[in-house]
Amino acid sequence: MLLNKLNATAPRQAREDQQSLQYLAMSTYITIKNVPQERWLAQVTMIDAAVGDCNIIDLIVHGDNQKWSSSPHRRVVIDTGISYFSQAKSPITAAILDALLRRSLPVYQDAVGNIPQPAVPVPLNIHEVQITHADIDHIGNAGELMEELVTRNMLGTQLKPTTLRYSYVPPASPTLTFSLAGAILDPSDKQFFIMSWKVGGLYQWETEIKGLGLSVFWVPSFFGWWGIPYEEVKDDNTEERFILFKVPTTGLTNDAQKPAKFAVELDLFVREPLTEEDTTEFLAGYYGFQFDVDLILAWLRNLLAPTQHARPQGGIPLQTVEPDFKTTHAALAKLNPFRFNYPGVIEWTPPRDEQVVMRFRQPGAHEPDTETTDLVQMIVSPTVPTSKALGRYEVTNFLREKMKLDDDVDEDVFDDDRRGLYADESIANRASVVTWFRREELGFDMLFTGDAYDQESDIRDALARIKYLTPANMTFSVLKVPHHGSNTTTHSRFYQQVRAYVYLICGRYLTHGNPRFSSLRAIIEGFRGKPRPGGQPFRLYFSDPDIQKDAPGSKGLYKHSPVKKILQLDLLKPNKLGGLDYEMYRLRPPPRTNPVRKSYGSILFWSDVQGNVMDTPHPDEWDLCHL
Numbered sequence: 001m002l003l004n005k006l007n008a009t010a011p012r013q014a015r016e017d018q019q020s021l022q023y024l025a026m027s028t029y030i031t032i033k034n035v036p037q038e039r040w041l042a043q044v045t046m047i048d049a050a051v052g053d054c055n056i057i058d059l060i061v062h063g064d065n066q067k068w069s070s071s072p073h074r075r076v077v078i079d080t081g082i083s084y085f086s087q088a089k090s091p092i093t094a095a096i097l098d099a100l101l102r103r104s105l106p107v108y109q110d111a112v113g114n115i116p117q118p119a120v121p122v123p124l125n126i127h128e129v130q131i132t133h134a135d136i137d138h139i140g141n142a143g144e145l146m147e148e149l150v151t152r153n154m155l156g157t158q159l160k161p162t163t164l165r166y167s168y169v170p171p172a173s174p175t176l177t178f179s180l181a182g183a184i185l186d187p188s189d190k191q192f193f194i195m196s197w198k199v200g201g202l203y204q205w206e207t208e209i210k211g212l213g214l215s216v217f218w219v220p221s222f223f224g225w226w227g228i229p230y231e232e233v234k235d236d237n238t239e240e241r242f243i244l245f246k247v248p249t250t251g252l253t254n255d256a257q258k259p260a261k262f263a264v265e266l267d268l269f270v271r272e273p274l275t276e277e278d279t280t281e282f283l284a285g286y287y288g289f290q291f292d293v294d295l296i297l298a299w300l301r302n303l304l305a306p307t308q309h310a311r312p313q314g315g316i317p318l319q320t321v322e323p324d325f326k327t328t329h330a331a332l333a334k335l336n337p338f339r340f341n342y343p344g345v346i347e348w349t350p351p352r353d354e355q356v357v358m359r360f361r362q363p364g365a366h367e368p369d370t371e372t373t374d375l376v377q378m379i380v381s382p383t384v385p386t387s388k389a390l391g392r393y394e395v396t397n398f399l400r401e402k403m404k405l406d407d408d409v410d411e412d413v414f415d416d417d418r419r420g421l422y423a424d425e426s427i428a429n430r431a432s433v434v435t436w437f438r439r440e441e442l443g444f445d446m447l448f449t450g451d452a453y454d455q456e457s458d459i460r461d462a463l464a465r466i467k468y469l470t471p472a473n474m475t476f477s478v479l480k481v482p483h484h485g486s487n488t489t490t491h492s493r494f495y496q497q498v499r500a501y502v503y504l505i506c507g508r509y510l511t512h513g514n515p516r517f518s519s520l521r522a523i524i525e526g527f528r529g530k531p532r533p534g535g536q537p538f539r540l541y542f543s544d545p546d547i548q549k550d551a552p553g554s555k556g557l558y559k560h561s562p563v564k565k566i567l568q569l570d571l572l573k574p575n576k577l578g579g580l581d582y583e584m585y586r587l588r589p590p591p592r593t594n595p596v597r598k599s600y601g602s603i604l605f606w607s608d609v610q611g612n613v614m615d616t617p618h619p620d621e622w623d624l625c626h627l
Helices: 012-020 092-101 142-151 201-211 293-304 331-340 384-404 454-463 517-524 562-568
Strands: 021-023 028-031 041-046 055-060 075-076 128-130 160-164 178-184 192-199 214-224 227-233 240-247 263-274 281-289 319-323 346-349 355-361 373-381 436-441 445-446 476-482 499-505 540-543 584-585 600-605 614-615 622-624
Touching: 041 092, 041 436, 041 445, 041 476, 055 092, 055 445, 075 373, 075 445, 092 142, 092 436, 128 142, 142 331, 178 281, 178 293, 201 214, 201 240, 201 384, 214 240, 227 517, 263 384, 263 622, 281 293, 281 319, 331 346, 373 454, 517 562, 562 584
Parallel strands: 075 128, 128 160, 160 346, 445 476, 476 499, 499 540, 540 584
Antiparallel strands: 021 028, 041 055, 041 600, 055 075, 178 192, 178 319, 192 240, 214 263, 227 240, 263 281, 355 373, 373 436, 436 445, 584 622, 600 614
8 A cells, every 4th residue: 555645744845745755654675756767866864873973875866777787786884873782783874774674666547546566675785884983973884884785695795796885994013923944053053053933914914004004113022042033034925023032052952951931922012103304113912932942942852863854843833912902983993894704795995085996887788978987886985195194193092092001101291292193083084985876867975974074174175176066166966964954063154155955953952952953043044045956945864863862961951853953043043934954853762562773764866857857755654854
């Protein structure tokens, strides 16, 4: 049975939209009537991710399939909300999975209103899982979600693996292995051995750290005989590090002279540049490897036997030492194994500005004067320098925390003037992935911003670098409001230059106080006296079902909901005749029949016959905000 009307409180314009765009009451299909497939644009499903972000984007790139060789659809999951450490399974993850499994693409109604089979939605391929940055309210459920998607076979195939896009930060200190690779008598002095010890895991970590603009050095020590560090060697074929020690042969024939212990130690340091002439050094780890003395002696004695080859039979067991402190964020550590453990299913890609996803025309099927590609997705930010700055900050921040635990810490290291050029806590937000979705031929685009920073105009500068955009045309069909609508990373004047017809706002006011009244006021003031093309009102969608509730404040007072406050102010509340034609919607609470998951709601975007972008919220999942 078709649902032919919206919520009774919905305005007339929304009811008119619903005559052409309908949802099935008993299913999750969207049905489209009187709107050709060529004008289907996108579906955005917002998840109630508590204080965090989570959105599912279905970019509908339908068209003449004889012209286009690529898929007519692209599904992207951006962020996974905050994790609930007290619960075995996150209710946000449950909501994401429910939406991915049950919310499919629209289907077309025929002339008499019949809906084609199948009547049950088919789960869609997930083309990309994107984590904008490593703050816990964005990455919190990423590891758990990826485990579920792998288990349920919901990710890519060998031909089209799912892109996992996030900024990888190497651990502040590596896990190392140590093993005896071989030994020979010193050709220049038969009283000494030259022993070669393989340090596994060091070269890869060192390369990653140096890629951030930091440097690494290490000091080996040898205990047992009076060992002398001989030299450090890198094998260019295996990219492994080796340490060569010179040790005397004394003790091989006389047990009384054998050492009490046989150990190798490494002190590993990271150096951060402060200025061209000044640096700060951090102890990245102390690694001690102790071996059985009798086993080492037997191994070396065999080496001296006349019939023995240069590399004796048997070997010294490999030893592994892990860092003795936290070296990366727990949520990031849980996600990192998915970078390389599922080849052909998951393809990890670090985000960089101007990465693009295109669709392609079939050879010979397009008109001679038209382009052969169509941009459907572009990464706007972060830039490579910003990503490196993020890595530097994260690594040195963990090492600072480690040094604070040491009794002999040099307090000067923590002086504000000596925290390094990149010790900027805002860098995590500055390095957020910003993604631009686009359907140029239909005049439709969406900008998803994570927690991207706009103090000092970071977002606007990033947008200005795109050749398609200029300050004069930074108006988007859809804008995911940066940083939950806070005023700490986004100046109100940002909304004067970067405008949209539809705003998506993620966060939870009762917990973090976002979105701020000042941000919402700046957005709404931009509507004044400006009709939206196509006649629909401008719209704001909140992922917070409780956005109209007042938050407890200090001394028994309450902080009034910014939405409630706006609806009470004559100068800001919706007033079409007064030149403020807009609406605000909030997600409904989760269904009582499924209390273990958070709620979610979809919004369908389409174009009318004049090419104007229109939007229709799912009537069972959104409520109009009113007093």
